[in-house]
Amino acid sequence: MNPHQKSNILLDAMSHPTIIEFIEGYFDNTVMGLQTEFFFMPPNTKGFTPHQDNTYVQADENSFISAWIALTDVNENNGGLIIWPESHNEKKLVTIENKNIAYKNQDPNARSRTTNIPKNYNAYSPCVSEGSVMMIDSWLVHASNNNISKNYRYALLCTYIKKGANFRSGSTAKRKLFNLL
Ligand SMILES: O=C(O)CCC(=O)C(=O)O
Secondary structure (H helix, E strand, O other): OOHHHOOHHHHHHHOOHHHHHHHHHHHOOOEEEEEEEEEOOOOOOOOOOOEOHHHHHOOOOOOEEEEEEEOOOEOOOEOOEEEOOOHHHHOOOOEEEOOOOOOOOOOOOOOOEEEOOOOOOOOEOOOEOOOOEEEEEOOOOEEEOOEOOOOOOOEEEEEEEEOOOOOOOOOOOOOOOEOOO
16 A cells, blocks of 8 residues: 555654664664555454565665554454564465465455465564554564454554665556655
């Protein structure tokens, strides 16, 4: 959706000095905006299958990171994220096509493939309170739980790239560099 293109409130939130300072330290370089997505996840929506964001973005090493911002309190019943801590150290993992793709109200790529996760990583599903930010390394394997609650689960995904780094624009995402405030 790239809602930042129509909302200065989102662009302002994405440019929050605490986030920018963290990312510029992580990259040791200047950061630019790349993409935003708003997830509204109605009740009974299936979550994303395990994936690494950089499979799609194909950015240069150590130059791409996402901030996933919970806009409601999330947990394993209402579509909270699932992460496999330390799995980013594997870098690019093999993915396989997910044949069971019947779903609705989801990003078109949310369940199209799944990542083969080595057995030594254990899934962890954190409870995240509204307004908290999870920083997701470009190679961290993550997924989301199905929303089996009665309420919508809202989240904002903001992605950032190191200035000058290469990336894939993507036919659906249409990623395009932009300046932060
Ligand atoms: O918000 C979600 O359900 C998952 C989002 C996600 O994993 C992603 O955009 O990479």
